Amino acid sequence: MSIQLRPLQALRLWQQVSLAEVQAGQPDLTERQFAILLTIYLDPPPHTVRGLAEKLGVSKPVITRALDTMGALKLVSRHRDERDRRNVLIKRTLEGALFVERFGDVMLAKAGELSS
Template identity: 75%
Template sequence: MSVVMRPSQALRLWQQVALAEVRDEQPDLSVRQTAILLTIYLDPPPHTVRGLAAKLAVTKPVITRALDSMGALKLVSRHRDEADKRNVLVKRTVEGALYVERLGDVIIEAGRELPL
């Protein structure tokens, strides 16, 4: 399926989603945190700090700081990989799944309100 939008429509959609997120009682994540969260929830596991850093082309400390914030919000959890103690596995949580589902709903609703 393909959605065709003009740049102004795409920007308006992004603006509407950002406004909805800021106005909501839910924590508003940075663009980086949102990209990490969506990668964890939309791409198949397993996810590691090293793998996320490579995928997003940032350093491991950048991922660690973002995961610290998201972990405090219970959106993700981290555990040592029992098979390879050097790896830290990043896992999904119920709270994180609900956050991502709600974000999808916000995007759909904002898309419905876009002028044609």
């Protein structure tokens, strides 16, 4: 399936998805937190604080603060790497997987509304 959008349509889609998320009472995630969350769920594991910081071009403390928020929301969990205790592995959770899947569903629904 391919959806062709012009720039203003893409912005309208982002607006409609954002409005739906706010109206549904979903957690407020920053752009950075959402980018981290999608990286964890869309890119193959393993994910580490160090690796996420490198991929996003930010510091490890920035990743740690974002993970604190997402951990409190049960969207991700952190565990020490048993093979290298210096590393912290970031793991997906059921709650996080459902959140990301539902978000994808909202995006598709709103994209369908734009094209009709």
